[in-house]
Amino acid sequence: PSRMMKNRAAAVFLRRISSMKALFTDPTQVNNYALYRPDYSNGLYTKIIDYANQNMNSKLETAVDIGTGTGQVALKLTELCGHVIGLDTSDQQLEVARQLWESKSALKKSSSILKFAKGSSEKTNLEMSSTNLITVAQALHWFDLDLFYPEAHRILKPNGTLAIWGYDKPIIEADSGNELKAKKATEILHRMFDCEPVGPFWDVRRQLVYAELRGCEPTPPLFSQLQRYSLSDAAVRPVRSLEAVGGYMRSWSAYAACMRHHGWETDSEQDPARTLVRGLQEVFEVAEEPVELRLAFPVFLLLATRQP
Numbered sequence: 001p002s003r004m005m006k007n008r009a010a011a012v013f014l015r016r017i018s019s020m021k022a023l024f025t026d027p028t029q030v031n032n033y034a035l036y037r038p039d040y041s042n043g044l045y046t047k048i049i050d051y052a053n054q055n056m057n058s059k060l061e062t063a064v065d066i067g068t069g070t071g072q073v074a075l076k077l078t079e080l081c082g083h084v085i086g087l088d089t090s091d092q093q094l095e096v097a098r099q100l101w102e103s104k105s106a107l108k109k110s111s112s113i114l115k116f117a118k119g120s121s122e123k124t125n126l127e128m129s130s131t132n133l134i135t136v137a138q139a140l141h142w143f144d145l146d147l148f149y150p151e152a153h154r155i156l157k158p159n160g161t162l163a164i165w166g167y168d169k170p171i172i173e174a175d176s177g178n179e180l181k182a183k184k185a186t187e188i189l190h191r192m193f194d195c196e197p198v199g200p201f202w203d204v205r206r207q208l209v210y211a212e213l214r215g216c217e218p219t220p221p222l223f224s225q226l227q228r229y230s231l232s233d234a235a236v237r238p239v240r241s242l243e244a245v246g247g248y249m250r251s252w253s254a255y256a257a258c259m260r261h262h263g264w265e266t267d268s269e270q271d272p273a274r275t276l277v278r279g280l281q282e283v284f285e286v287a288e289e290p291v292e293l294r295l296a297f298p299v300f301l302l303l304a305t306r307q308p
Helices: 003-017 029-034 043-053 074-076 089-107 144-157 179-194 206-210 242-249 255-264 272-284
Strands: 064-065 083-088 113-118 131-137 157-168 170-172 225-240 291-305
Touching: 003 064, 003 206, 029 242, 043 074, 043 131, 043 225, 043 291, 064 074, 064 144, 074 083, 074 089, 074 131, 074 225, 083 089, 131 144, 131 255, 144 157, 144 255, 157 225, 170 179, 179 242, 179 272, 179 291, 225 242
Parallel strands: 064 083, 064 131, 083 113, 131 157
Antiparallel strands: 157 291, 170 291, 225 291
């Protein structure tokens, strides 16, 4: 069978299994997620807002970020909307999100209202036709789509926008003159991603991210005007130490599952993140910090409009 048929078969299977597991509940992993996951470029948000403005009959005033995690997207949306809600099933992630919002508000006063609340993709507990925009960043593969899409349709206003995006494995970029070293470092990171000991612990739903959610798109009769974009530089994370690349690895769900399974301690000889950092130190020929690198994540973006 073709790759597309396999992806669609996987999508059908995944629609039938439970959605969110008890993910990102370990405090250390949650902090690593907040520190080392990528920020999204203004260009990505511009595409979303331009699409929304073309299709809506009203001003973009409200947004809901589902699977908000530690709130990176929700915080950014406060610069674009007057009222934002971030939903997640993890109390630990929501607590970090609230702390980040308090810190941001203390530094720069905002007229926007941001609320973080516990809620799932299948049951948001929000009112019908209450938001102009729903965002889902690197989370749709955890959702029960048979329940999520009707719920998204229910809470969106007519002609509201559903924006879904995700990213694949990052590429390590370095300053001019270090391109070959950066390429070797990327190969090491990808091997750690795919191979023993961490690789076998990726959830099967990760395959949907590799396939850029093909077979899982929002479709009629609930949604229309689907648009798909590939954005090569829409998610970045500057790193000023090789330890930060290890911190990014420690934010992976597969890393956390691997460490729990084996009973390994962070920074022990068995810790795969420590192995990764040592490998990168050999490539860049540095035993100590700092280094100037960048993790660049290829992003795919799906945009759709709520049908009346």
